Amino acid sequence: MPLPRLTNSDIIALTDLxxxxHRAPEVSGQEAGTAAHIAAVLRDLRPDQVLTGLGGHGVAAIWNGAADGPTVLLRCELDALxxxxxxxxxxxSQVPGVAxxxxHDGHMAMLTGVARLLSRQPPLRGRVVLMYQPxxxxxxxARAVVADARYAALRPDWAFAIHNFPxxxxxxxxxxxxxxxxxxRGMKVALHGRTAHASQPETGTSPAHALARLMPTLTALSGGTVTDxxxxxxTVTHARLGEPAFGIAPGAAELWVTLRSRVDSGMAGMIAAAEALVGDVAAAEHLGHDISYHDIFDHCDNDAEAVAHITAAAQAMGLTHSADGLPMRGSEDFGQFGKAGARAAMLFLGAGAIADLHNPDYDFPDDLIPKGTGIFVEILRSVGVWAA
Ligand SMILES: [Zn+2]
Ligand SMILES: [Zn+2]
Incomplete structure (x- = not known):
């Protein structure tokens, strides 16, 4: 059976979507409007089931095949920055300060392309889950989605994702x-001393010296290149000392540092080293301290068999592929689907010579939408969902 293909009117509709x-972006955890819009678009395409409110504002559309077979999850993201x-x-963007x-707007369009095709040609075997993750x-x-009680019923055998890459x-x-x-992970260090009059700083305990010591010593925990x-x-990302007042010697400071390692096991050693440094400096400077962690990402691991389906899809599309430059230094929570039991892999899709991700002048290139949909379709065929 020939694979379904996007028509010109599909591509126009997906570009409009x-x-x-893009005009109505929402930040992480607050994607209610985006989720409602996506759920309405999906319901019009008559999947067997639409789930909403997954792990927050997550939305999933499910198409069941005629015969038994693997469950394949394809994932995109709802959030903006x-x-x-x-x-x-x-x-x-019509929302001040958010874009x-x-x-992720382009990733949602690519996945909705798959939804349009599934609405015309349902899976022959197994089940397809289109996951719009918050x-x-x-x-x-991703952690919240796989922890959602309804995720257990989905139990994907395979999971795939595409991220565009300028x-x-x-x-x-x-x-x-x-x-x-x-x-x-983001490490937030709070240092607690005692304020004083700026004319008599010796009557207080200033964290200024400790802050100045910690910035280079924590940075010096870095080492090696990402292939090691x-x-x-x-990376020191933020620091604050006292209050902006000339009359007060500071009594408190805060230092934010992002810790990064190639794999999870390296992170444990890095945390221990960073916490020891903070403890030593705080003790030497007679300061109290506490540490908290935020934006925690595990490393993301690609399954070899899932990667074989991706390279087969790239070849079927006539696209070049390579492994140079991986792993990325950046983080991604898609690895949670693999940890939850799926054979999971994600690929990075060249977006050409445009502004980088998170740059203020970045914009997803619309011509990438049919390419992404096509790769997902070929992956579904390779896994066996559309195979005869
Ligand atoms: Zn992203
Ligand atoms: Zn991002």
Whole structure:
């Protein structure tokens, strides 16, 4: 049976959908409007089931095949970023300070292309789950989706995702087995001293010196390159000391550092080293301290058999593919679907010479929508959902 293909009117509708979503971006965990819009679009395509409110605002559309077979989950993301868009496309964000600058609007359009095709040609075997996941950018969404009680009934055998990637040749597929995204977490260090009059700082305990010591020593936990098994990177992202007042010697400070490692096991050692450093400096400076962690991402690991389906799909589409440059230093929560039992893999799809992800002038290239839909369709065929 020939595979279904997007028509020109599909591509026009999907491009319109992307622009509509782009105009009304919502940050992680607050994607209620986006989820409602997507759920309405999906219901019009008559899947066997639509689930809403998964792990927050997650939406899933499910198509059942005529015969038994594997359950395949395809994933995109609902959330935008708290960044002001400086590009001026006709579909520019209408929400001050929030914009789709990671291309998740384009990823939703690509997945909705698959939904349009499934509505005309349901799976022959197994089951397809189109997952519109919330809160990817802060690392909370995939974990919350797989922890949702309704996820157990989905139990995907396979899971796949596509992320667009500026700087890679347009349509090139970047994929490998093993680690593809680093583990990372935000470490927030609070230092507690005692304020004093600025004319008599000796009567208080200032965390200024400790803050100045910790910035370079924590940064120095970094080492290696991302291809090394023990790659580690610590990046100071924010610091605050006292209050903006000339009359007060400071009594408190806060330091934010993002810790990053190639794999989860490296993160444990990095946390221990960072906490020991903070403890030593705080004790030497007679300060109290506490540490909390935020935006926790495990490393993302690609299953080798799932990768084989991706490379087969790329070849069927006539797309070039390579593994150079992986793993990425950045983090991604898609690995949670693999940890929950699916054979999972994600690929990076070249978006050409455009602004980078999270740049204020980034905009997803519309021509990538049919490419992404096509790759997902070929993956479904390779896994056996549409095979005769
Ligand atoms: Zn992003
Ligand atoms: Zn993204």
């Amino acid at each position: 992307r622009h509509t979503l 708290p960044i002001t868009e400086t590009g001026r496309p006709d579909w520019v 789709h600058l990671c291309g 809160a990817e950018e802060d690392g909370a969404g 700087g890679l040749p347009f349509g090139h597929v970047l994929v490998t087995d093993g680690p593809v995204n680093c583990a990372s 098994a023990d790659f580690r990177l610590a």
